Amino acid sequence: MPVISAPHAFNEGRLYIDLRSIFGRSLYLKCEGFNFAGSIKLKAANEMVETAEREGVLTPDSILVESSSGNLGVALSMIAASKGYRFLCVTDSRCNLSTRLLMEALGSEVHIIADLDANGGFLGRRLDYVRALCASDDRYVWLSQYTNPGNWRAHYRTTAPEIAQEFPRLDVLFVGAGTTGTLMGCARYFRERRRPVRIIAVDSVGSVSFGGKPGRRMIPGLGMSMRPPLLDESYVDEVIRVEEVDTIRACHRLARRGFLFGGSTGTVVSGAMDWLARHDTRGLTAVAIAPDLGERYLDTIYQANWLQGLYGDDLLDSEEVTTGPRGAEPLPRTPGRRPKPQEGTA
Known part of the structure; x- marks a missing residue:
């Protein structure tokens, strides 16, 4: 029985979800939101x-x-x-x-x-x-999370070893890219131990972390409007960029099966499933890191008026959107004023 006296002394790091039954492809999702801060x-x-x-x-x-x-x-x-x-x-x-x-x-x-x-x-x-x-x-x-080496060292010491222990034959690891602390810590760990793990960075469309033009991003979490100072691209094998509409669809698809995750997790899952759909996955062991849970997104990603105002009605008509129990008729939408979009990047 764990007994703690400080909230940061507890963090569940060994919980994984097999997403095959939801998305039709094997992917083990490492859940990092089960602590008193609610995220990785x-x-x-x-x-x-x-x-x-x-x-x-x-x-x-x-x-x-x-x-x-x-x-x-x-x-x-x-x-x-x-x-x-x-x-x-x-x-x-x-x-x-x-x-x-x-x-x-x-x-x-x-x-x-x-x-x-x-x-x-x-x-x-x-x-x-x-x-x-x-x-x-x-x-x-x-503390400057953008430049502080403690950002990536935390994951070098904890996240990566946790994954390595549970998956000694890991082939592919999908990591969301924000400040790139998680990405760099995990990538360095597996590279230094000469583990043949393919490191796939998942970024948001509109982010300039790996180059490209900046664009509107409304979901906080992943992505940057400048190149992350901690990033060393030599440790990254591939980069996947995910549109926000695909982030939202992944979140709602998970929610329809009882798993309420945040925007960063939806982005990572969407990017990972896209990559897996384009590759031969027979015998492949793939893990993705889920940075957050979904309660803090109830007034955005999971709120119909917010979605309609920013992304239109077509997104809400998607089968992935949470409208009620599987097989049930869609619930009536609550009328209301659409929020005015505010452009910006993290």
């Missing part, structure tokens, strides 16, 4: 905070500050509350309302950036605000 970001947050404490960067008078689209902000809010630090999360208008409220419930302050930067995203503005804040008061400590 707990690992990076804990690693970065503990390193800063060991190095004397964090003191009792410090105020943690970080730029986050949501999940890392929640993880840091939880850790800060547990350890007695003040925390300010700098996010943007795409951050889910439930995520903002959760951070505030944990005692954190949330600052929302609403202006787009020169690249058509919010990240540049968020980082400018954090830099100005740190320059104004030396009590602020910025």
